[in-house]
Amino acid sequence: MLAISACGRRPRAVDSTALRKWLIERADVEEALSARIAESPADALARNWRGRYRLEQLDFHGAIEDFTEAIRMDPRLAVAWYNRGNARLDLGEYGEAVSDLEQAIRLDPGLTGAAYSAGLAKARMGDHHGAQETFRMALEWDPAMVQAYLRRGDQLRRLSDHERAVELFDKMLEREPRSFEAWKARGDAKLALFEHEGAIADYGRAISLAPEQPVGYSSRAGALVAATREGEAVADYTVAIKLEGGEASHHSGRGYAHYQAKQYPQAVADWKEAVRLRPALTGELAVVIGYAEKKYRRR
Known part of the structure; x- marks a missing residue:
């Protein structure tokens, strides 16, 4: 049986060792599998193997055809359902993926x-309750599946259950202390709980792991503004702008930091740049631009 995702255990299939040995001896894998299928048209396992090979080559539709045929031949071949579900997940066919x-x-x-894959599909469908419950099941069956802590925490955060989200991110970080995503996610959850200093510290750890990622700086800047540390926030937004100059949200955020620091001309300049980069922000920022302009004209 072809190796399945590292997120799952690998069930053994009948004759899988013999088929694996036969394939290893062939350099032309797809051709070899097609020959095997021609010799043994009812070999569901060979169909599943070829589907996995096609999936690895990003031939999603060809892979689904093979998995479907394998399922028709052997409806109890769990790994074929699993593989077809993953192919459908890759194609964005989330409802069908969950069913498989x-x-x-x-x-x-x-x-x-x-x-785990079903949880991803439900999350992408916006079914946050269903996704977090499915990730919970994945962790119950395999506590070593570290990414499931992060994914379940993300879903709980979307459901505004920030306390439990922090607990899950804690567990993820115990196992993967160098995870940029986990430090960033825990910072987001702490910020939602108004734990500004804790959020700032977590974003700092994320930045130390991936200093080239602008989202680390912009996230910490938002927490710094909330903590009324505007000067540091401006510095972080400035780094984010240097890394990703075309992103309007960095200019908009820095504008608010300047405004909170009563640096009204700088705030207006940033907000106008944000509007230039993303005209859809015009309505949102027009009022604050006008208000800030009045402020500095009075001074």
């Missing part, structure tokens, strides 16, 4: 990667 992945779970609960 849940069938894989019913047939083989040991395929813990199926629950």
Whole structure:
């Protein structure tokens, strides 16, 4: 059986060792699998193998055809349902992906990667309740699936359950202390809880791990503004702008930092640049630009 995602355990299939040995001896993998299928048209496992190979080559539709045929031949081949679900997930067919992945779970609960993938599909559908519950199941079956802590925490944060989100990000960081995403996500959750200094510290750790990522600086800048540390916020937004000059939100954020520091001309300049970069912000920023202009004209 072809190796499945690292997120799941690897169930053994009948004759998988012999088929693997036969394939390793062939350099032309897809041609070899097609020959095997021609010799043994009812070999569901060979269909699944070829589907996995096609999936790795990003031939999603070809892969789905093979997985579908494997399922027709052997409806209890859990890994074929799992693989087809992942292919559909890659194509953005989220409802169909969930259906396939849940069938894989019913047939083989040991395929813990199926629950993780189903959680991703539900999250992308906007089903945050369903996604966090599915990630919970994945963790119950396999506590070593570290990314599931992050993904479940993300879904809880979207449901405004920031306290539990922080707990999950804590668990992720115990296992992956160099995860930029986890430090950033925990900072976001702490900021939502008004734990400004904790958020600033977490964003700082994220920045130390990926100093080339502008989102680390802009996120910390937002927390610094909330903590009324405007000068430091301006400095962080300035770094974000240097890294990603065409992003309007960095200029808009720096404008608010300047405004809070009563630096009205600088605020207006940033907000006008944000509007130039993203004209859709005109309505949102027109009022504050006008108000700031009145402020500095009076001084």
